[in-house]
Amino acid sequence: MKSLTGEYIGETWIKNRFVMAPMISNLADPSGLTNNNHISYLEERALGGFGLIITEYSYVFMDSAKGSRNEMVIGVSDHIPKLKRLTESIHRHQSKIFLQIVHAGGKALSPKNERIIAPSAVDYMGHKPAEMAEEDMEQVRKAFESAARIARTANFDGIEIHGAHGYLIQEFLSPALNTRSDRYGGSFQKRLTFPQEIIDLVRESSAIPVGIRLSLYEDDSDGYDASYGLAVAESLRNIDYVHFSAGRFAPPGSSASFYSNEMHILKKLPRKPKVKTMIVGSMTTPESIEEALKAVDFVALGRPALADPFFPSKVLTGNREIRPCIRCNQACRDLSYGEVRCTVNTLTGFELTRRRFTGLKGEITIAGGGISGLEAALKARESGLKVTIYEREGAIGGDLRKITDPFKKKEFDRLLIYYEKEIKRLGIDVCLSTEAERADIFAIPPVNYKDLPEIAELSIDSNIYKHQDQALALADQCTVIMSERSLDSMDRNRQVAYRKIAESKGIKFVRDPDMEFNVKNYTKNQHDIKSAMEQGISKLEYYIISNLPELS
Ligand SMILES: Cc1cc2nc3c(=O)[nH]c(=O)nc-3n(C[C@H](O)[C@H](O)[C@H](O)COP(=O)(O)O)c2cc1C
Ligand code: SF4
Structure with missing residues (x-):
């Protein structure tokens, strides 16, 4: 498999083609310093076989550059010993680590009301940043230079300049955001001037491989297309690789939900690029990765690396399900305001602190073959216990089996298949159509959300996922009205796609606090896949701790 073969980036050897994509985790300290939680989260992915880890975006040392609350800052020499601890933790697994550096430009957080700067004072989703003057540019140059020096001293193997997703460097490249008429704007070549200056400075100051992340295209109505993105990639000089992502402000951008196709960025790549290329975007299976490697040199996995840190090593050994x-x-x-988590992996973000039991002896019975019971069963078996599940229905999966939205179902069914295969592999006994009178763990959902009623005029004020799905199905046979806030349990990406589908089915959205709705179930903390998993594991841990002398 090509994904398992090594390749150079510049003079740095990467042992395979699996790259962990840069993902802000908010696990660093508020001061911008890495720490043991953050290092363990990244190290787990190196242990899991990723040949290259690209850190989350880390801001160059300027107040106006910060994009997220607990983002690393690169520019403080006192941070170098801790950054070395990070690089050392990755190197011990024969993996490499590149540092992604960013100036957030017009999308900066500005926690202390700093002046927000961008190439031009155009509209940024409701606010206008200040147009950068020459002094601003000089400050940005110096900040990138200093970050590059620190990266090298801290033993990073390479630097990735963030030139995608509507941050400063992309703002210079984007015709819609860069309306300057000096030597930094006004033509294709001039828009490349400032990004090229930054690349040259970073390379000079670091003398390690340098790449740039670019948006292959912008999804915004006035955005550039993939042939423009490819032309940018092939016109920039002095870089060792280009990393294609996508998007500026409008969804779906890079992290597309199940409403978009697999490999959604690769599918828009006009042809094989003439530079060393990495690509990201909705590649969730080994097959899609092999497919991508026909056109590019490396694949970056973002969310799949959160769901399964051991993705590459499982491809290598082929003996466990991803x-x-x-x-x-x-x-x-x-x-x-949160740290990174994953719906299907309760360890993500807690690599350092969660218990992992091994070498236990004995048996355990679990009542309930829904997500909660299944997750408890896998963890119990991995800890050494012999496991039997009792499920009163004729199949495992619980609520996972009852999803009605076809887009969601297609993707969520993969989790069901994962459980089925792992249960078989681990030799877990499953007794279907069997009501357990006694069991060591009762993994039963704490709440059962009622189905939506089938009535002629249905009005819904509920952000429960099940209700969102059922509303789409019921819209084919009755009038459906939903409150705007019924969608606020989805991210912006899903909201936009859902709303489009819902409106095409005639669903009307209202913002009326006084309206009387037939269904009211608006909640801050709904019971979902993640909380079901947490519940199962917590019950298992309690059982193990309470019975430790007999089980060890
Ligand atoms: C939690 C999270 C944080 C992200 N943070 C960054 C980031 O710091 N820098 C960046 O360039 N992209 C960031 N992205 C985008 C990812 O790198 C990646 O491009 C995107 O998720 C699509 O890849 P995937 O389908 O493999 O997840 C982030 C995505 C996620 C899910
Ligand atoms: S939360 Fe969902 S989309 Fe995000 S990594 Fe986990 S499974 Fe993937």
Whole structure:
């Protein structure tokens, strides 16, 4: 398999083609310093076989550059010892680590009301940043230069300049965002001037491989297309690779949900690029990765690396199922005030602190073959226990089996298949159509959301996922009205896609706090896949701890 073969980036040897994509985790300290939680999260992916880890975007040391709350800052020399701890943790697994550096430009967070700067003072989703003056540019150059020096001193193997997703460097490249008429704007070549200056400075100051992440295309109505993105990639000089992502402000952009196709960025690549290329975007299976490697040199996995840190090593050994990213965009997209999490992997973000039991002896019985019971069963078996599941229905899966939205079902069924295969592989006994009177663990959902009623005029104020799905199905046979906030349990990506489908089926959205709805179930914390898994594991841990002398 090509994915398992090594390749150079510049003079750096990467042992395989699996790259962990840059993903802000908010696991660093608020001061911008890495720490043991953050390092363990990245190290787990190196242990799992990723040949190259690209860190999350990390801002160059300027107040106006920060994009997320607990993002690493690169520019403080006192941080170097801790950054070395990070690189050392990755190198011990024979993996390489590149540092992604960013200036967030017009999308900066501005926590202390700093002046937000961008190439031009155009509209950024409701606000206008200040147009950069020459002094601003000089400050940005110096900040990138200093970050590059620190990266080298801290033993990073390469640097990725973030030139995608509507941050500063892309803002210069984007005809819609760069309306300057000086030497930095006004023509294709001039728009490349500032990004090229940054590339040259970073290379000079670091003398390690340098790549750039670009949006192959922007999804916005006034955005550039893939042939423009490819032309940018092939016109920039002095770089060792280009990393194609997608998007500026409008969804679906890079992290597309199950409403978009697999390999959604690769499918828009006009042809094989003339530069060393990495690509990202909705590649969730070994087959899609092999397919991508016909056109590019490396594949970056973002969300699939959150769902299963051991994705590459499972491809290598072929003896365990890969826990699938179901492109739900739920737990991993709650980053404004949260840390990285994953709906299907309760360890993500807790690599350092969660218990992992091994070498236990004895048996355990679990009542309930839904997500909660299945997750408890896998963990119990991995800890050494012999496991029997009792399920009163004729099949395992519980609510996973009852999903009605066809887009969602296609993707979520992969989780069901994962459980079926793992249960078989691990030799877990399953007794179907059997009501358990006694069991060591009762893995029963704490709440059962009622089905929507089938009435002629249905009005819904509920952000329960099941209700969102059922509303789409019922819209074919009755009038459906939904409150706007019924969609707020979805990320923006899913909201936009869902709303489009819903409106095409005649569903009307209202923002009326006084309206009387037939169904009211608006909640902050709904019971979902992740909480079902957490519940099963927590019950198992309690059982093990309470019975430890007999089980060890
Ligand atoms: C939690 C999360 C954080 C992200 N943070 C970054 C980031 O810091 N820098 C970046 O270039 N892209 C970031 N992205 C985009 C991913 O790198 C990737 O392009 C996107 O998720 C699509 O790849 P996937 O389908 O394999 O997840 C982030 C995505 C996620 C899900
Ligand atoms: S939360 Fe959903 S989309 Fe995000 S990584 Fe996990 S499974 Fe994938």
